[in-house]
Amino acid sequence: MRYRFLLFVWAVCQLPAIAQTRISAHRGSVPGLPENTLATFRAVLALPVSYLEIDVRTTKDGQLVILHDGNLDRTTSGSGPIRDLTLAEVKQLSAGKGFGETVAKERIPTLKEVCQLLRDWNQNSPRKVHLYVDCKEVLPKPLVEELAEFGLLRDAVFYGPDEFLLALKAVFPQGKRMPALKNADELPAKIEKLNPYAFDVRWTALTSELVQQIHARGIQVFSDALGFFENADQYRKAAQLGVDVIQTDFVLRVNQALKTEK
Structure with missing residues (x-):
């Protein structure tokens, strides 16, 4: 009996720790600064965040860059799909569209530039910040290689379509995969297929029962409080x-x- 008890304790200790609620900065959002730029990433690192969310895409010449939209029109001085431009062409564009002259010189950052910034922060700060990688248009292998180069791979969380996460699993089995979850019915199949670190649960689907079901399997729960749900009661x-x-x-x-919840 004692052996079985110790084995049970050991197994529980292997599960991911379920800690207090933490914060992820969506596209590095800081009021007054353009999303997914080094300017907003620098600013947000000084705030109480645990994760920095970035959107990774690939240029025509295979370079990994940070941009949410597939097209350049909304947030930059360019137009059309970013995948049709080389990195040199991308770097000619302003990424501060609509934010005035003070940030007009901001450029679309490469993944390596963001990784360098975050590595420097983590080396000099007692509060570590990890990457929440939204895998928009990128292949698993170069993504894994760049994060590993800067020592950020092990703690990064990867969000994307199930098919991408399955390909990522083949390249980096230890990766912290986070598929989307619409409802409890999807749990068994997604756990079996992807062995996830976390689920990105739709805010409107959050219930005490669903969170408990996920936690009971040693899996964490992430959720987006974006748009209508950005208020204190919802948090x-x-x-x-x-x-x-x-x-x-x-x-x-x-x-x-x-803070007021504690």
């Missing part, structure tokens, strides 16, 4: 449900709400 509700990571465009607003 506190998520914390009460046991959500592990809230992704937000308003880091300080979430932090204040979580």
Whole structure:
């Protein structure tokens, strides 16, 4: 009996720790600064975040860059698909569209530039920040290689379509994969297929029962409080449900709400 008990304790200790609710900065959002740029990433690292969410895409010449949209039109001075441009061409564009002259010189960053920034931060700060990688248009192998180069691979969380995460699993089995989850019915198949570190659960699908089901399997719960759900009551509700990571465009607003929840 004692041996079985010790074996059970050992098994439980291998499960990911379910800690207090943490914050992920959506596209590095800081008010007044353009999304997915080094300017907003530098600023957000000084805020109480645990994850920096980035969107990774690939240029015509195979370079990994950070941009949410497939097209350049909304956030840059360019137009058309970013995959049709080389990195040199991409670097000629301003990534500060709509934010005035003060950030007009901001450029679309490469993944390596973001990794360098984050590695330097983590080496000089007692509060570590990890990458939440939204894999928009990228192959697993070069993504894994670049993150490994900067020592950020082990703690990065990867979000993307199930097919991409399955390919990532083949390249880097130890990766922290995070598929989307719409409802509890999807749990068994996705766990069997992907062995996820976390689920990205739709905010409207969050219930105490679903969070408990996921946690019971040693899996974490991430959720996006974007748009309509960006308010203190919703943040506190998520914390009460046991959500592990809230992704937000308003880091300080979430932090204040979580403080009052304690």
